[in-house]
Amino acid sequence: MAKPKIAIFDFACCEGCQLQIVNLEEEILSLLGVADVVEWREAMSEKSDEYDIAIIEGSITRMEDEERIKRIRGCAKVLIALGACAATGGVNKLKNNFEDFEEVKKCVYGKAAGKPHLRTGVTKAVGEVVQVDYCVPGCPIDAKEFTYIVRSLLLGKTPEIPEYPVCVECKANGNPCLWQYDQVCLGPIIRAGCGARCPSSGFRCFGCRGYVDKPNVEAARDVINRYGLSVDDLKTKMVLFGSRQEPTIYE
Amino acid sequence: MTVKKLTKSDFASLVEDLIRTENVIGVQAKGDRFDFAPLASAADLRLDYDVTLQPPKKYFLPPAEVLLTFEVGGPYQSQLDGQKFILLGVHPYDMIAINQMDELFRQDNCDTHYLTRRNHATIVACDVVRPSGHVFASSMGTAVVKQGYDVLLTDVGDSYVVEAATPKGEQLLARAQNAVPAEPQALKRREDVWARNKKALNHYELKCDPAYLPKVLAKSYKHPVWEEKAKTCFSCGSCNQVCPTCYCFNVQDDVNWDLTTGQRIREWDGCLLDGFTKVAPAHEFRKARADRFRHRLYRKATYVPQKIGGQIACVGCGRCVGACLPDIANPVSIYNRLIDDLGIG
Numbered sequence: 001m002a003k004p005k006i007a008i009f010d011f012a013c014c015e016g017c018q019l020q021i022v023n024l025e026e027e028i029l030s031l032l033g034v035a036d037v038v039e040w041r042e043a044m045s046e047k048s049d050e051y052d053i054a055i056i057e058g059s060i061t062r063m064e065d066e067e068r069i070k071r072i073r074g075c076a077k078v079l080i081a082l083g084a085c086a087a088t089g090g091v092n093k094l095k096n097n098f099e100d101f102e103e104v105k106k107c108v109y110g111k112a113a114g115k116p117h118l119r120t121g122v123t124k125a126v127g128e129v130v131q132v133d134y135c136v137p138g139c140p141i142d143a144k145e146f147t148y149i150v151r152s153l154l155l156g157k158t159p160e161i162p163e164y165p166v167c168v169e170c171k172a173n174g175n176p177c178l179w180q181y182d183q184v185c186l187g188p189i190i191r192a193g194c195g196a197r198c199p200s201s202g203f204r205c206f207g208c209r210g211y212v213d214k215p216n217v218e219a220a221r222d223v224i225n226r227y228g229l230s231v232d233d234l235k236t237k238m239v240l241f242g243s244r245q246e247p248t249i250y251e
Numbered sequence: 252m253t254v255k256k257l258t259k260s261d262f263a264s265l266v267e268d269l270i271r272t273e274n275v276i277g278v279q280a281k282g283d284r285f286d287f288a289p290l291a292s293a294a295d296l297r298l299d300y301d302v303t304l305q306p307p308k309k310y311f312l313p314p315a316e317v318l319l320t321f322e323v324g325g326p327y328q329s330q331l332d333g334q335k336f337i338l339l340g341v342h343p344y345d346m347i348a349i350n351q352m353d354e355l356f357r358q359d360n361c362d363t364h365y366l367t368r369r370n371h372a373t374i375v376a377c378d379v380v381r382p383s384g385h386v387f388a389s390s391m392g393t394a395v396v397k398q399g400y401d402v403l404l405t406d407v408g409d410s411y412v413v414e415a416a417t418p419k420g421e422q423l424l425a426r427a428q429n430a431v432p433a434e435p436q437a438l439k440r441r442e443d444v445w446a447r448n449k450k451a452l453n454h455y456e457l458k459c460d461p462a463y464l465p466k467v468l469a470k471s472y473k474h475p476v477w478e479e480k481a482k483t484c485f486s487c488g489s490c491n492q493v494c495p496t497c498y499c500f501n502v503q504d505d506v507n508w509d510l511t512t513g514q515r516i517r518e519w520d521g522c523l524l525d526g527f528t529k530v531a532p533a534h535e536f537r538k539a540r541a542d543r544f545r546h547r548l549y550r551k552a553t554y555v556p557q558k559i560g561g562q563i564a565c566v567g568c569g570r571c572v573g574a575c576l577p578d579i580a581n582p583v584s585i586y587n588r589l590i591d592d593l594g595i596g
Contacts, residue, residue: 163525164486164487164526167485167488171493172314174305216483226577
């Protein structure tokens, strides 16, 4: 059997998730033993339109990017959204909270705001433009989870991504609940799989892996009342990775 | 069975001596809480703890473990963890939970992975000095323990009454220099500690003898409390994760990069979690939050007791109460509500 061909593409992102793949170091050689990487801008100069698995990093923010991702989708048998920006829109969706994008651009880029490459529209997760087969959540991705997903796909197996929240892994690590230490931790509504890395280091969960399939809004309301917080107090914690998670409206 | 007395400083010397030659795990401070962890010094041991964040279960059934390694189409090798260790400071309710797990894992297909670890453990139990803010072991009849441990320690002021209950325990106690036979006065003080704890570990009070709980639940399957409580349940499984008697697990295979060799991994699961009852082909038979919420309480007081001679599989440690963010997990408040509504008690 010929080795499956993998191509890695980036859109609006910091490329940190690709960096996690580069950082696999000796494991990359193992990956290359079972698959051919035919395009990967961050690590090689070759290009190709023939690939079985497309790995997409970053969110879609420009019309030309929509065209490009559709082309990629047309070539790939399997498409994987890599990291928060691709999987949910991530930090890039903060922009969608504002109405006047020109103002946002001036605030972020100052005098350079008028440059043509900064002409962007609303931020979309990859899945809002083309069909996504699998997501690797997180900011950045968990390298172990990424390699597990790739190996599963190479075997023709569906990878198991947790449906349950971060609390599961946090408690298994023997942590006390950070809410008891005055932190508004998003663990109860955010998808596990990171090994509860942040709460295990004493930092609240920022929600980079996106919401669980069925977050309990009633429960969240009950808890913020119990802790004397307002809905806005909770929202300010959710805005970083959880902005506008509903499908983006096309203009 | 040998019952001796050991001053606290002699006990500390014993612990230091054990640390020199054995793999010792003991209760230590973790921030302003407590947990079991590998012990580096007798000074770190905190037998005055209230409750540990995690029960000692993880030393027999780890959160994740490799059950076997395999080669696709080839042979497999079971992976057994046969490292000896000493577990220092197990409270009676946790000891009773371990006794229940021992019984459960010996049944049917006996679980060699669990039992290998269990057989390599020497357990030093200790009576509770300081009750935790959520404990209800007195209500569950688990405030004192009479079996399962190798050694039982009871703090009687300036010294410990130390009982060796097994050959392993005798061996351990033989290393205690200056241990003297416990005199009647010390034994009386130990009886007093037991009598006190049988009443004092009761932050929440169950309104019936726990033996009646299966009967209470038999009439409560359609009670509104399940729906009411589950309304604010995150399905986060925190109650499962900190429970000394929850032992449900999931088994997954992971392959290596050669795509032919790999390992079968067992991980903790939890009946509150979304997807817990998902089976092939993506069918889920306990989908509703309320059904999963109810299942935990039935499991503790009906399903598991049927397998272990009627013992209630909730030992009253209260960890679930402290771990539940929306504060809906307390088994006593639920059972009492049912008892009230049924007009018994």
